[in-house]
Amino acid sequence: MISINGLSLSVVKPKIAFTKSPYLVPLFFHNPKTSSSSPSQVALRPVSSSMSYDKELAAAKKAASLSARLCQKVQKVLLQSDVQSKSDKSPVTVADYGSQALVSFVLQRELPSEPFSLVAEEDSGDLRKDEAQETLERITKLVNDTLASDESYATSTLSTEDVLRAIDSGKSDGGSHGRHWVLDPIDGTKGFLRGDQYAIALALLDEGQVVLGALACPNLPLASIGGVNQHPSQGEVGCLFFANIGTGTYMQLLNSSSATKVQVTAIENPEEASFFESYEAAHSIHDLSSSIAKKLGVKAPPVRIDSQAKYGALSRGDGAIYLRFPHKGYREKIWDHAAGCIVVTEAGGVVTDAAGNPLDFSKGRYLDLDTGIIVTNQKLMPSLLKAVRDSLEEKASSL
Numbered sequence: 001m002i003s004i005n006g007l008s009l010s011v012v013k014p015k016i017a018f019t020k021s022p023y024l025v026p027l028f029f030h031n032p033k034t035s036s037s038s039p040s041q042v043a044l045r046p047v048s049s050s051m052s053y054d055k056e057l058a059a060a061k062k063a064a065s066l067s068a069r070l071c072q073k074v075q076k077v078l079l080q081s082d083v084q085s086k087s088d089k090s091p092v093t094v095a096d097y098g099s100q101a102l103v104s105f106v107l108q109r110e111l112p113s114e115p116f117s118l119v120a121e122e123d124s125g126d127l128r129k130d131e132a133q134e135t136l137e138r139i140t141k142l143v144n145d146t147l148a149s150d151e152s153y154a155t156s157t158l159s160t161e162d163v164l165r166a167i168d169s170g171k172s173d174g175g176s177h178g179r180h181w182v183l184d185p186i187d188g189t190k191g192f193l194r195g196d197q198y199a200i201a202l203a204l205l206d207e208g209q210v211v212l213g214a215l216a217c218p219n220l221p222l223a224s225i226g227g228v229n230q231h232p233s234q235g236e237v238g239c240l241f242f243a244n245i246g247t248g249t250y251m252q253l254l255n256s257s258s259a260t261k262v263q264v265t266a267i268e269n270p271e272e273a274s275f276f277e278s279y280e281a282a283h284s285i286h287d288l289s290s291s292i293a294k295k296l297g298v299k300a301p302p303v304r305i306d307s308q309a310k311y312g313a314l315s316r317g318d319g320a321i322y323l324r325f326p327h328k329g330y331r332e333k334i335w336d337h338a339a340g341c342i343v344v345t346e347a348g349g350v351v352t353d354a355a356g357n358p359l360d361f362s363k364g365r366y367l368d369l370d371t372g373i374i375v376t377n378q379k380l381m382p383s384l385l386k387a388v389r390d391s392l393e394e395k396a397s398s399l
């Protein structure tokens with residue numbers, strides 16, 4: 001996403017080689033109204049110059065915050081339970097389904113006149129089986145208890161069938177036309193089970209572009225994490241990041257309504273930078289990130305946290321870089337990046353694949369990538385791309 005004279009523009013371009021990255025060569029601006037496209041040009045499509053997504057953003061914030069409340073309840077019980085039940089994965093199942101049902105219900109209730117399409121991680125197939133009836137009852141109670149804790153929903157009660165229907169509204173395939181909500185009901189399920197970071201990540205696509213995001217991070221400290229010489233905070237936790245295209249990124253405490261505008265770090269010297277990566281080595285190749293960081297001259301050790309909380313932390317300047325290199329064969333899902341991506345880009349950051357191409361959320365449930373995802377500020381991106389390219393070439397030649 002590029003912003004020129006306050007107008008947000010998407011970059012739609014063919015797959016190109018490393019040396020043709022937007023950060024290594026000048027962009028060729030293409031006005032679809034005045035010229036025809038050619039494969040060597042970058043097509044810019046204005047989005048939302050006259051569109052307002054205020055109503056949708058208010059609904060997204062409400063849905064993500066209520067869902068965070070539901071997940072917090074489940075995690076609290078989980079962490080108080082004994083070791084044996086901690087190895088049981090059912091709490092995450094209950095919270096995952098409950099979160100998706102709640103977000104789906106709240107969005108439809110808050111925006112009754114809009115067509116509703118939701119691309120989300122879960123479906124109700126397993127929950128419809130006979131042996132899952134007790135779990136379904138638990139989920140329904142959890143959803144209803146959470147709704148009852150909010151004044152505007154105090155009288156809403158969902159049946160088990162309503163919950164199943166709400167979950168199944170998430171079966172949409174998304175795509176490049178119309179509006180689609182994109183939801184990861186609990187991103188970072190392993191972090192959730194460990195009592196660490198996780199996120200409820202909700203975004204809206206309009207004509208294939210992410211136009212708003214609400215990212216609730218119930219365990220993220222309000223104070224900075226991940227900077228050089230930083231220590232884990234003892235203070236308040238639970239942050240909601242939100243971004244509306246063209247209007248910047250804001251952060252507030254989950255239980256507050258007073259928001260602060262946030263910005264990515266302005267660091268230009270990689271020696272002062274620190275970088276985020278997945279906690280789980282199975283989700284991102286740590287050796288590769290470490291080689292990239294070394295080439296860049298990053299001195300600080302990696303900060304490993306789960307989920308899109310990494311994007312949230314980066315958007316407010318905790319750390320300067322996020323590196324994600326899944327193992328071969330993994331297909332990235334759009335719900336793992338849509339909300340995080342707009343939260344960072346509206347805060348002045350840049351999110352690309354390993355070759356410097358913007359992420360394309362218009363292709364359905366998956367991102368069409370086979371390299372990795374990198375995130376940093378505008379100043380550091382050219383040197384980061386070079387370090388990524390060199391490290392990938394070294395890795396390829398060592399095979």
Ligand SMILES: Nc1ncnc2c1ncn2[C@@H]1O[C@H](COP(=O)(O)OS(=O)(=O)O)[C@@H](OP(=O)(O)O)[C@H]1O
Nearest residue numbers: 186187188189278279280282283305306307326330
């Ligand atoms: N094999 C593999 N490779 C890469 N990524 C994978 C893989 N498996 C899962 N996932 C997705 O990663 C999501 C968790 O996000 P992170 O990788 O940022 O968090 S973590 O630190 O690894 O926990 C995680 O999100 P959730 O499933 O919602 O927890 C997955 O969507």
Ligand SMILES: [Mg+2]
Nearest residue numbers: 184187188336
């Ligand atoms: Mg996820």
